[in-house]
Structure formats: structure tokens, C-alpha cells
Amino acid sequence: MTSSPASDLPVSLADVRAAAERLRGKAVRTPLLEVAALDQELGFRLLVKAEPLQRTGSFKFRGAYNTIAQLAPAARQKGVVAFSSGNHAQGVAAAAKLLDMHATIVMPSDAPLTKRERTKSYGADVVLYDRDREDREAIARRIADERGATTVKPFDDPRVIAGQGTAGLEIAEQAAEAGIELDAVIVNCSGGGLVTGCAVALAALSPKTEIYSSEPAEYDDMARSLAAGTRQSNPPGSRSFCDALMSTTPGEITFPIARRLLAGGFSADDAAVAKAMALAFDRFKLVIEPGGAVALACALQQRDRFRGRTVVAVASGGNVDRATFAKAIAA
Amino acid sequence: MTSSPASDLPVSLADVRAAAERLRGKAVRTPLLEVAALDQELGFRLLVKAEPLQRTGSFKFRGAYNTIAQLAPAARQKGVVAFSSGNHAQGVAAAAKLLDMHATIVMPSDAPLTKRERTKSYGADVVLYDRDREDREAIARRIADERGATTVKPFDDPRVIAGQGTAGLEIAEQAAEAGIELDAVIVNCSGGGLVTGCAVALAALSPKTEIYSSEPAEYDDMARSLAAGTRQSNPPGSRSFCDALMSTTPGEITFPIARRLLAGGFSADDAAVAKAMALAFDRFKLVIEPGGAVALACALQQRDRFRGRTVVAVASGGNVDRATFAKAIAA
Numbered sequence: 001m002t003s004s005p006a007s008d009l010p011v012s013l014a015d016v017r018a019a020a021e022r023l024r025g026k027a028v029r030t031p032l033l034e035v036a037a038l039d040q041e042l043g044f045r046l047l048v049k050a051e052p053l054q055r056t057g058s059f060k061f062r063g064a065y066n067t068i069a070q071l072a073p074a075a076r077q078k079g080v081v082a083f084s085s086g087n088h089a090q091g092v093a094a095a096a097k098l099l100d101m102h103a104t105i106v107m108p109s110d111a112p113l114t115k116r117e118r119t120k121s122y123g124a125d126v127v128l129y130d131r132d133r134e135d136r137e138a139i140a141r142r143i144a145d146e147r148g149a150t151t152v153k154p155f156d157d158p159r160v161i162a163g164q165g166t167a168g169l170e171i172a173e174q175a176a177e178a179g180i181e182l183d184a185v186i187v188n189c190s191g192g193g194l195v196t197g198c199a200v201a202l203a204a205l206s207p208k209t210e211i212y213s214s215e216p217a218e219y220d221d222m223a224r225s226l227a228a229g230t231r232q233s234n235p236p237g238s239r240s241f242c243d244a245l246m247s248t249t250p251g252e253i254t255f256p257i258a259r260r261l262l263a264g265g266f267s268a269d270d271a272a273v274a275k276a277m278a279l280a281f282d283r284f285k286l287v288i289e290p291g292g293a294v295a296l297a298c299a300l301q302q303r304d305r306f307r308g309r310t311v312v313a314v315a316s317g318g319n320v321d322r323a324t325f326a327k328a329i330a331a
Numbered sequence: 332m333t334s335s336p337a338s339d340l341p342v343s344l345a346d347v348r349a350a351a352e353r354l355r356g357k358a359v360r361t362p363l364l365e366v367a368a369l370d371q372e373l374g375f376r377l378l379v380k381a382e383p384l385q386r387t388g389s390f391k392f393r394g395a396y397n398t399i400a401q402l403a404p405a406a407r408q409k410g411v412v413a414f415s416s417g418n419h420a421q422g423v424a425a426a427a428k429l430l431d432m433h434a435t436i437v438m439p440s441d442a443p444l445t446k447r448e449r450t451k452s453y454g455a456d457v458v459l460y461d462r463d464r465e466d467r468e469a470i471a472r473r474i475a476d477e478r479g480a481t482t483v484k485p486f487d488d489p490r491v492i493a494g495q496g497t498a499g500l501e502i503a504e505q506a507a508e509a510g511i512e513l514d515a516v517i518v519n520c521s522g523g524g525l526v527t528g529c530a531v532a533l534a535a536l537s538p539k540t541e542i543y544s545s546e547p548a549e550y551d552d553m554a555r556s557l558a559a560g561t562r563q564s565n566p567p568g569s570r571s572f573c574d575a576l577m578s579t580t581p582g583e584i585t586f587p588i589a590r591r592l593l594a595g596g597f598s599a600d601d602a603a604v605a606k607a608m609a610l611a612f613d614r615f616k617l618v619i620e621p622g623g624a625v626a627l628a629c630a631l632q633q634r635d636r637f638r639g640r641t642v643v644a645v646a647s648g649g650n651v652d653r654a655t656f657a658k659a660i661a662a
Contacts, residue, residue, distance in 0.1 A: 031362050036386060037425070037452060052616035055367060094368070114613070121368060278653065282445070285383035285649030287616040318616035322609065326657035 009257050010158045013204040016165035016197065019066040023166055026098060027062050028054050030167070032174040032312065035283045045310040046299060047180070048284055049171055052292060052318025056118075058244070059167050059194055059316050060084075060091030060154075066163030067152050068095045076101055078148040083107070083136040085243050086115030087291075087317050088154045093122035104149065106140045112243060112321045155193030156251035165197025171312055172205035182209040183309035186266065186295040188316040189213035189222045190247040192254030198314065199261035210263035214295040214313075216240035216273070222250050222258060223265025231255050241270050241324070244291025244317055268297035274328040276300060280315065281329050289320035290328065340588050341489045344535040347496035347528065350397040354497055357429060358393050359385050361498070363505040363643065366614045376641040377630060378511070379615055380502055383623060383649025387449075389575070390498050390525055390647050391415075391422030391485075397494030398483050399426045407432050409479040414438070414467040416574050417446030418622075418648050419485045424453035435480065437471045443574060443652045486524030487582035496528025502643055503536035513540040514640035517597065517626040519647040520544035520553045521578040523585030529645065530592035541594035545626040545644075547571035547604070553581050553589060554596025562586050572601050572655070575622025575648055599628035605659040607631060611646065612660050620651035621659065 033048045051059040068080060079102035082092040089105040096103035103124040107116060108131040120126050127143070129136050144151045153160060168185070175182050185202055187195035192213070199211045213222045218238035225232045233249040240246065250258060268276070273290050276297035280288045288296065295313040299306065320328075364379045382390040399411060410433035413423040420436040427434035434455040438447060439462040451457050458474070460467050475482045484491060499516070506513050516533055518526035523544070530542040544553045549569035556563045564580040571577060581589060599607070604621050607628035611619045619627065626644040630637065651659075 031384070033384060037449075041452075053362070053364060057616060118368075121372075281618055281653065281656070285388060285618040287612055287618060322612065322660045325612070326661060329653045330657060 009200065009260065010253055011161045011165065011197065011200050011257065013201060015158065015162035016169050016201045019162040020166045020169055022066055022069050023062060023163070026055070026065055027166065029170055030054050032171060033284050033286065038283050042303060044303065044306040044308060047310070047312045048286065048296065049167060049312055049314045050286055051167060051314065051316050052287055056090040056094045057317055057319040058087035058091065058292065059164055060087040061094055062166050063160035063163030063193055064088065064091035064152055065095035065098065067157060067159040068099055068101065070159055071150055075150050078150070079103060080152050081106070081140050081143045081149045082152045082154070083140040084154055085246065086111045087244050087319060089119040090115065090122065090319070092152050093119050093124035096124065097122045104143050106136050106143070108136070112319065112324070114321050115319050118319070155191030156253045158253065161193050161197040161254065163197065164194040165201045167194065167314065168198025168201035171198065172202055175206070180310060182206055182312055184210045184212060184306065185312040185314065186212045186214050186298050187314045188245060188291060188295050189215050189265070190245040191251045192222055192258055194314070194316060195262065196254045196257040199257065203261045211261060212263055213258065213265040214298040215265065215267045216242040216245050216294060217267050217269040219246055220265065220267040221248065223267055225250050225255060226259060226262060226265050229259070242273060242291035242294060244289060245294060266298035266302065268294050268301060271331070272297040272301060274331045277325070278329045278331065286315060287318045287320065287325065288315045289317050290324070292317040340531065340591065341584055342492045342496065342528065342531050342588065344532060346489065346493035347500050347532045350493040351497045351500055353397055353400050354393060354494070357386070357396055358497065360501055361385050363502060364615050364617065369614050373634060375634065375637040375639060378643045379617065379627065380498060380643055380645045381617055382498060382645065382647050383618055387421040387425045388648055388650040389418035389422065389623065390495055391418040392425055393497050394491035394494035394524055395419065395422035395483055396426035396429065398488060398490040399430055399432065401490055402481055406481050409481070410434060411483050412437070412471050412474045412480045413483045413485070414471040415485055416577065417442045418575050418650060420450040421446065421453065421650070423483050424450050424455035427455065428453045435474050437467050437474070439467070443650065443655070445652050446650050449650070486522030487584045489584065492524050492528040492585065494528065495525040496532045498525065498645065499529025499532035502529065503533055506537070511641060513537055513643055515541045515543060515637065516643040516645065517543045517545050517629050518645045519576060519622060519626050520546050520596070521576040522582045523553055523589055525645070525647060526593065527585045527588040530588065534592045542592060543594055544589065544596040545629040546596065546598045547573040547576050547625060548598045548600040550577055551596065551598040552579065554598055556581050556586060557590060557593060557596050560590070573604060573622035573625060575620060576625060597629035597633065599625050599632060602662070603628040603632060605662045608656070609660045609662065617646060618649040618651065618656065619646045620648050621655070623648040
């Protein structure tokens with residue numbers, strides 16, 4: 001009820017709290033993990049928010065469910081459609097199933113097999129497209145038009161942002177319960193739904209905490225956009241094994257929130273990400289997918305900056321093929 | 332305060348509760364994980380108690396800390412000694428360090444490198460021995476005699492059993508908090524400290540829940556001992572890649588508890604254990620070591636028995652070399 005410094009933004013703490021109410025008993029309150037012996041080695045206190053343990057194996061269920069649960073009855077009957085490289089697909093498919101709705105998912109044909117198969121297992125129709133030659137938004141739009149289905153956007157929707165923000169709300173609550181003051185929270189960023197949702201919650205509840213985005217090296221559009229003050233895009237032909245974080249530009253809705261609330265943006269290359277996945281395996285016993293491990297990679301790279309401080313890295317997902325994982329931890 | 336059906340046993344619910352008090356803020360209250368979509372595929376409700384997320388990567392810290400914290404000041408000054416293939420070693424080393432004590436650990440020379448290195452990282456002295464030619468108990472006894480150090484037994488000590496039982500106490504509490512009635516809990520068993528500690532807590536708090544031990548196929552001494560009614564041993568030369576579960580016989584203290592409180596014993600071979608590790612990777616995003624995954628393997632093998640029921644598999648540890656893990660999930 002008090003006015004917040006972010007009260008003119010399209011997503012408020014109240015929206016995130018309402019999302020948390022909708023998600024109660026549906027989403028997992030994922031743990032904030034810590035390895036005491038590792039903290040001593042690193043020289044800073046490192047906590048990992050374990051979204052691989054979330055329903056569907058990534059944070060995406062939060063935003064998808066919060067959005068779909070708010071659809072009017074008439075819209076519910078016509079189902080939902082989404083385009084996604086995988087985690088948003090599973091989030092939407094699982095949320096639709098829980099709410100007794102039909103879902104159609106448009107996925108790139110090079111999405112990891114585990115993500116394609118799992119999406120189908122939730123009862124969704126999967127339509128594949130060629131990432132380099134076809135326009136996924138056009139395909140999704142055509143399906144939405146034909147069936148009257150509602151498109152669930154991957155990030156640029158206040159309902160999606162508020163849903164993802166419940167992860168940040170939990171981080172603030174869990175830190176308070178444990179008596180921990182957080183100096184920084186690093187959040188993986190593709191279009192920016194998760195990082196801005198978390199920022200809305202944390203800016204209100206833990207205003208001294210710095211929030212950073214983390215991106216793959218060749219997909220650092222948010223970091224460059226924050227530095228430039230305007231939305232920047234990644235050049236065509238960029239490549240990364242972080243399949244979950246390959247959006248080309250920050251969202252129209254997410255970027256102004258990010259610009260207001262974020263302290264800056266980090267990025268990490270594939271080798272640093274693989275190293276972070278291996279560390280998570282060795283020490284946290286947590287399976288993190290490449291795109292999910294970028295925040296951890298950035299935290300490790302920023303050891304000097306964070307010396308003596310307390311940092312949360314949000315591990316955003318764990319949906320990775322066995323072969324990719326085995327290769328990453330063998331590197 | 333009420334009399335329990337197990338009131339004549341050497342470990343009581345009160346002992347487990349006292350251990351939980353000692354461990355507060357030291358041990359992790361590990362989550363009880365569930366994958367909703369998997370339950371539908373399996374035909375029963377499967378929960379995994381995630382002890383890989385425990386301090387030192389296995390449940391062993393619980394019993395070690397509960398024991399060492401009860402030593403008298405004079406004993407504390409002379410330090411502790413333990414023999415262990417790895418997880419007990421790390422548990423004792425970490426507990427001793429937290430309590431400002433010296434620890435010497437006697438380990439087999441073929442223990443996984445990650446367990447040897449991690450044990451040293453807690454500041455413990457590591458003494459290696461040849462598993463096939465030397466007597467680890469004699470070595471540990473000599474060190475204890477020379478230094479006046481206290482031997483922390485791996486399982487056959489009421490303080491150790493009570494400490495491990497805090498995992499079972501948490502399972503009972505977490506199930507009650509979530510409104511879940513547990514039909515069965517399957518607990519990995521080497522000497523029997525964990526399974527009997529959990530059984531003491533669960534028999535008192537959730538008396539309708541059946542408790543089963545789970546062992547590697549060639550190390551099924553507890554299952555055979557329960558069937559025979561007397562302690563049985565494993566034949567020399569038995570092999571398993573479950574390095575954490577290679578005791579030769581149930582304990583003198585643990586067996587009578589097991590005989591009273593357990594519904595029976597399961598076992599699983601290496602192939603079934605590797606499959607369980609892969610399932611934990613794919614669906615729970617949890618790293619489980621071979622010895623830690625036997626309970627999960629047994630739960631999966633007992634699908635028909637458990638149809639429609641609710642079962643907890645205790646994943647007891649996650650300390651596994653990268654190469655061993657990569658091979659297991661590739662199988």
C-alpha cells in the first residue's frame with residue numbers, strides 16, 4: 001500500500017504477490033542452496049536458487065501458469081499457443097494441462113530432444129520450424145488466428161513477468177528467514193522476464209541488493225542495451241550452447257524495467273558456462289542446463305568484485321540432454 | 332513422554348529429536364523432491380529425500396556431528412579418527428572442523444578421488460590403506476591408541492544412529508506439512524545407521540509407514556539377515572560400483588533395531604542403479620552417487636508392489652566422480 005520507487009512500472013510487488021498466491025501448491029518453492037566449504041574457497045558467500053527443481057525443470061512454469069490462470073473462461077476453451085526453444089514450451093504445456101486446456105507449441109527443430117519429448121508428454125501439440133529460415137512468430141500467429149487460441153508470450157507480458165518474479169520473492173523471503181543480507185542477485189536473461197520480475201520483487205523487499213542480468217557472450221543484448229540506454233540486438237549468426245537464452249533483443253516491456261532496476265549486465269562464454277555446470281555438479285549436486293548456468297558462471301568470473309559479499313546466482317533450469325551434460329562436465 | 336512400541340531400543344525418538352536440536356543451523360534440512368509428471372508415468376507417488384544437498388554431499392554429516400558434539404572437553408582436545416570409504420570421512424572431517432577439532436581419516440586407496448580430496452579440504456589428515464590386504468579397523472585403532480583420539484564409528488553407535496535419524500524425522504515432518512501420508516520409505520543401507528535411525532523416527536511419528544532397507548545386489552547382507560533373523564555376511568570378493576554401501580554385515584546395534592522396525596530389505600544390481608542415477612538426472616535434476624541411488628533403483632523395481640501408493644526413496648549422497656557419473660547416465 002505504500003508508494004514504491006517503482007510504482008509507475010507495469011509490474012508491481014503486488015502483482016508478484018498475487019502471482020505467488022496463484023502458484024501456491026502448483027509451483028515448487030525451490031531451495032536456496034549453499035555449500036559452506038565452497039564459500040571459503042571462493043572468498044564470497046554464494047547461494048544458488050535452484051530452479052532446476054521447479055515443476056517442468058525450469059522457472060518458466062511460474063510465468064506460464066500465472067498468465068494462463070488469468071484467462072477468461074471463453075479464452076480458456078480455445079486453448080493457448082506458444083513459441084519456445086523448450087523451457088517456455090514445457091512451462092506452458094504443463095500449466096495448460098493443470099488448467100485443463102489445450103496447448104500448441106511451436107519449437108525450433110534443433111531444440112534439445114529432451115525438451116521436445118517432455119513438451120509432448122504434457123499432452124501439447126508440437127509444431128517444429130527451421131530456426132534459420134522460418135518466422136516462428138508468424139507460425140504461432142497463424143495457429144492463434146486459425147484456432148482463436150491465446151498466445152502466451154515468453155517474456156513481454158506483465159503477467160509472465162509477475163509470475164517469474166515469484167522466484168525473486170522467494171529469494172527475498174528465504175534470505176530473510178535465514179537472516180542473510182543479500183548484496184547481489186544475478187539472474188539469467190534472454191528476453192528479460194525472469195530478471196525483471198525478480199528485480200521488481202527484490203527492489204521492493206531488499207532495496208540494497210544489486211540485481212544483475214547474465215547472458216551468453218554472443219547474446220549479451222541486455223548488457224549492451226543497459227550500457228547504451230536503448231534496446232540493442234544481437235547480430236544474426238550468433239551462436240551459443242545456451243539454447244534457453246537466445247532471444248535477439250530485450251523486450252519492449254522488460255527493458256524499461258531492467259533499465260530502472262538493474263545495476264548492470266554480465267556475460268559469460270561457453271567455456272565459462274561449462275565450468276559452472278561442472279562446479280554445480282561437483283559441489284551443489286545440481287543439474288543445470290547451459291542456459292541455466294550463466295548466472296553462476298558470471299558470479300565465479302566476478303570473484304574479485306564480490307569478495308566478502310553475499311551473492312545469489314539464479315540457476316534457471318536443468319533441462320539438458322545427457323550427452324551435452326556429460327561433455328560439459330568432462331571439459 | 333508416552334511409551335513407544337520401541338521403548339526398549341538403544342535409540343529413541345527423543346534421541347533423534349535431541350540430535351536435530353544439535354544439528355540446527357549446521358545440517359541442511361534437505362528438500363523432499365517430487366516430479367508431478369513422473370508420478371503419472373510410474374503409477375505411484377515417488378518422493379526423493381535429497382541428501383546430496385546435505386553439507387558434505389551426504390547424510391553422513393548428521394551422525395558425525397551429533398556424535399562429536401557430545402564428546403567431553405578432554406576428548407575433544409585429542410581429536411577424532413574414523414575409517415571410511417569416503418562419505419563418513421567427509422562427514423567426520425567437516426564436523427570436526429566446525430567443532431575446532433583435529434580429525435584423522437583412514438580411507439581405502441581405491442576410494443573415489445573426489446572423496447579423498449574433499450576430505451583433505453576439510454583439514455583432516457588422510458591415511459590410505461589397501462582394501463584387500465590391510466585391516467582398516469586395526470589401523471584406526473592404532474592411531475586412536477597413539478593419539479588418544481576418539482574413534483567415530485560409521486554406524487554402530489547410538490549417537491551416530493540418532494544423528495542419521497534426523498533425516499527420517501525431517502521426512503515425517505515434511506510429509507505432514509504437505510499433507511502427505513507415506514506408505515513406504517526406502518533407505519540405503521551399508522551398516523544400517525541411516526535406515527535404523529530413520530526407522531526410529533518414522534515408527535514413532537508415522538507408524539503406518541513401512542520402512543525398507545535397500546542394498547547393492549552383492550552386498551545384500553541386511554536383506555538376508557532380516558529374512559534369516561540373524562546377522563549374515565557378504566562373501567569375500569563381492570563387487571559393486573556402489574562404493575558407499577560396502578559393509579560386510581549389519582551392525583550389532585543396528586541389526587536388532589532393523590529386525591524390530593523394518594518391513595524388509597530390497598536390493599538392486601549395478602545396471603538398475605545406473606538407470607536410477609540417469610532418471611534422477613533427467614527428471615529430478617539431482618546428482619546421486621551410485622550408493623546413493625540404490626533406494627531409488629529399488630523403488631522403480633517395485634512399481635507393481637507400490638502401485639497407487641506413496642513412497643519416499645532416500646537419496647543418501649551425491650559424491651561421485653565426473654567420469655563415473657557420465658558413464659552411468661550414458662548407459
